Amino acid sequence: MAVTIRDEGSLSAPEATRLMAAVAANRDRVAFAALFGFYAPRLKAFLKRSGMTPSAAEDVVQETMLLVWKKASYFDPARAGVSTWIFTIARNARIDRLRRESRPAVIAEAFDPSDQPDAPVSGEQAIIAVEREDRVREALDLLPREQADILKMSFFGEVTQSEIADAIGIPLGTVKSRVRLALGRLRQILDDLK
Amino acid sequence: MIKHHPSDETLFRYANGSLESGPRIVVAVHVGACTACAERIAGFEALGGSLLHDIEPEDMEAGALDHVMAMIDTGEAGRGKAAPAQRLPRADVGIRLPEVLDDCGIGPWRWIGPGVRWSRVTLPDDDSANVMLLKVVAGRKLPEHTHAGYEYTHILKGAFSDARGRYGPGDLDEADDDVQHQPIVDKDGECICIAALEGQMKLSGFFGRLIQPLFGG
Ligand SMILES: [Zn+2]
Numbered sequence: 001m002a003v004t005i006r007d008e009g010s011l012s013a014p015e016a017t018r019l020m021a022a023v024a025a026n027r028d029r030v031a032f033a034a035l036f037g038f039y040a041p042r043l044k045a046f047l048k049r050s051g052m053t054p055s056a057a058e059d060v061v062q063e064t065m066l067l068v069w070k071k072a073s074y075f076d077p078a079r080a081g082v083s084t085w086i087f088t089i090a091r092n093a094r095i096d097r098l099r100r101e102s103r104p105a106v107i108a109e110a111f112d113p114s115d116q117p118d119a120p121v122s123g124e125q126a127i128i129a130v131e132r133e134d135r136v137r138e139a140l141d142l143l144p145r146e147q148a149d150i151l152k153m154s155f156f157g158e159v160t161q162s163e164i165a166d167a168i169g170i171p172l173g174t175v176k177s178r179v180r181l182a183l184g185r186l187r188q189i190l191d192d193l194k
Numbered sequence: 195m196i197k198h199h200p201s202d203e204t205l206f207r208y209a210n211g212s213l214e215s216g217p218r219i220v221v222a223v224h225v226g227a228c229t230a231c232a233e234r235i236a237g238f239e240a241l242g243g244s245l246l247h248d249i250e251p252e253d254m255e256a257g258a259l260d261h262v263m264a265m266i267d268t269g270e271a272g273r274g275k276a277a278p279a280q281r282l283p284r285a286d287v288g289i290r291l292p293e294v295l296d297d298c299g300i301g302p303w304r305w306i307g308p309g310v311r312w313s314r315v316t317l318p319d320d321d322s323a324n325v326m327l328l329k330v331v332a333g334r335k336l337p338e339h340t341h342a343g344y345e346y347t348h349i350l351k352g353a354f355s356d357a358r359g360r361y362g363p364g365d366l367d368e369a370d371d372d373v374q375h376q377p378i379v380d381k382d383g384e385c386i387c388i389a390a391l392e393g394q395m396k397l398s399g400f401f402g403r404l405i406q407p408l409f410g411g
Binding site: 081157 | 211239240244253254263320
């Protein structure tokens with residue numbers, strides 16, 4: 001079947017949650033196409049920044065979106081936003097692929113903590129989950145620019161800490177302590193959510 | 195009450211997927227028992243979510259969506275849970291192991307030194323990871339040793355102490371090569387831990403290193 005992809009320049013968190021619910025409950029392909037239209041090009045950019053070749057990134061994006069379809073009923077808006085949930089699926093698909101490349105004999109799926117049964121979520125936790133992505137954005141804005149930048153670079157793992165040190169022209173120890181500081185600040189801001 | 199947690203850097207690497215599979219499973223065991231760390235990882239994962247949401251998109255190849263739709267149609271859903279790898283053998287190690295280890299192979303206890311036994315933990319997705327259970331009898335004092343690289347140890351039962359403090363059930367000890375310690379297991383009972391080393395050392399080298407301090411060689 002031919003599905004046209006809408007150009008998804010933006011997608012709000014509530015809209016993404018609604019689309020996921022439609023995929024989970026009704027196996028809604030139009031909703032899935034809308035999610036694909038927004039997330040697939042962003043996943044591709046994300047995976048390339050994490051060091052994958054364009055064609056490997058393309059593969060992992062398709063694999064990730066297939067898993068989004070298959071695992072839709074596991075998505076729980078009380079635990080994570082759609083972007084965060086899709087990020088964790090892509091992360092695990094990437095780990096899986098890198099491991100398969102280095103150890104082709106092993107065929108089991110990558111360990112995926114999101115497949116583990118979870119304890120019930122309290123109402124309070126549910127509110128936190130919805131707000132978390134926004135709070136993280138605010139937290140990044142609150143961090144000194146150089147800490148936020150190093151945190152982002154480290155997250156993608158596009159470069160090693162010594163490469164960051166070389167690029168910015170500061171000692172490796174300074175990069176390490178900046179990352180540590182930034183993580184501490186981020187954690188503090190997130191802890192304050194509670 | 196959990197007192198010792200993985201560092202922020204370790205939780206961050208867990209969240210962004212760069213932590214190796216051995217340490218990753220040990221941290222997962224800890225996170226399964228520690229809501230504080232589960233929350234922190236959720237926060238770092240939300241950082242991943244917001245970076246993904248805000249990143250400048252790159253065009254997918256033409257027909258990518260059709261391709262995924264076709265895979266959905268044929269139910270050719272890749273290597274799904276439908277065809278699980280054969281179950282790895284699991285020895286009874288005398289305690290109930292955390293659920294995240296359900297798919298792991300568990301070897302029988304083997305003697306590696308006076309009062310110390312180990313059991314090999316095999317990950318279903320990476321049989322090269324150095325993960326093991328360690329069981330040390332009550333009151334046993336291990337010789338002073340340092341670590342070659344990072345070592346992650348989560349305490350499942352009992353407790354040990356060293357100059358840095360006391361480590362009990364639910365605690366995760368993250369020791370790097372700067373740590374020189376001489377752990378002593380509590381007198382009132384044996385201590386069982388799950389431990390992983392960072393790095394893909396050969397198993398024999400790992401054993402050599404483990405056994406060496408035990409025999410004072
Ligand atoms: Zn913890």
